Amino acid sequence: MTRDRWLSHADERLRGAGLRTSAGRTAVVELLARDGDCLLSAQELVDRLRAQPGAGSTATVYRTLETLHELGLVRRFDGGEGIARYEIADPSGEHHHHLVDADTGEVVAFEDAELERAIHRIGERLGVRLTGHDVILRGRRAS
Amino acid sequence: MTRDRWLSHADERLRGAGLRTSAGRTAVVELLARDGDCLLSAQELVDRLRAQPGAGSTATVYRTLETLHELGLVRRFDGGEGIARYEIADPSGEHHHHLVDADTGEVVAFEDAELERAIHRIGERLGVRLTGHDVILRGRRAS
DNA sequence: GTTATTGCAAACAATTTGCATATAA
């Protein structure tokens, strides 16, 4: 399962970066492995951590997210509401994009091979080795 | 020319929304028509307005950008640095996307018909009438 | 022991808002 794979991959990567296995960071990483497959804000993480005992300070959550992002373990999105959202980045490179309902704000994830192919070709056409990409669609359900 | 067309379109649309032709808003709109074809921040707009006499308070710039965005006259982007950037939205629907250099942060605009087609098809596949979309590519120049 | 990590609270930066004044209609 993707989440388990991500968790062990993340552990390994953090260890490999010379970082210690500390309570706070571990709590964030495990929470992400459990709930982080789609777009969580830092505040949401803090809240969920606070539900469980002791762990979960704002600073630690932000610091951990920054670390994970630098290591390529999470993707970060800056949706127009001025708050960043994160989701785990599958080590296999497989990923989805997001469709936002223009009325409700509801977010749906989708994958599309044709889209990925088009993006790949753009990189070639522009002479750029792509390191990442984000696609956000907005629309309303056809009535 | 696109900018002139945008300016008259914007004027008309603002008028049509029952808004008054005021100095502050007009200055922002005209500045956008002149310089706003690609990704300006609110602060950059304020600075450029301040270069000219009298006009250009932070509040008015933000309020105008909000209005323009609601009316679909500008596109807003939230690049990961916590600051929003705006550019004029061509009334014809023609538009470009952005490639960010992973090393320098430099932004290049591009258009791609194949990409647009792929996105259109995704809308159909998901049963959604698309109202907008953003694509951001990140990469480094092939050496 | 030494060094990384934590948590709190203070600091920050972008953006928003209250309100009294000025201005377009």
Place this chain on the structure above:
DNA sequence: TTATATGCAAATTGTTTGCAATAAC
């Protein structure tokens, strides 16, 4: 004349940071 728009400064909000205490190695 009347409602809208402005500008200032204060308030808000998401995020970052200094620092002393704590925990990993």
